[in-house]
Amino acid sequence: MKARVATWQGGDPAAVEASLDEIRARSESGPPEGVPSTGLIVLQGEDEVIFIGLFETDEDLRQGDATLNSMDPPGNMGTRSVAFYDVPIKLEAARA
Numbered sequence: 001m002k003a004r005v006a007t008w009q010g011g012d013p014a015a016v017e018a019s020l021d022e023i024r025a026r027s028e029s030g031p032p033e034g035v036p037s038t039g040l041i042v043l044q045g046e047d048e049v050i051f052i053g054l055f056e057t058d059e060d061l062r063q064g065d066a067t068l069n070s071m072d073p074p075g076n077m078g079t080r081s082v083a084f085y086d087v088p089i090k091l092e093a094a095r096a
Contacts, residue, residue, distance in 0.1 A: 001038075001087040002061040004053040006068070011078030016049060019077050034067035036060040049077065054087065 020042070031037040036055065043050040053068075055061040061084065
């Protein structure tokens, strides 16, 4: 499994909230077309938002990265950096 981690820093707080609301609304049906992701986690701190996209293969990661790079982010999210990681362990809690 692979992960694409996009970190946005320094965005206007009101614009960041509006952007996250727009992303929530768009993502109700799953990842955007052209992003073969198996999951997405969004972390929000005081001055940054981190998007962690999970992908099964290197090819899926490359395709998803290309698609996401071609999209304009909604609103003023700040400055973006992107990194890629292997995911050697992924645990999920069992639900009762």
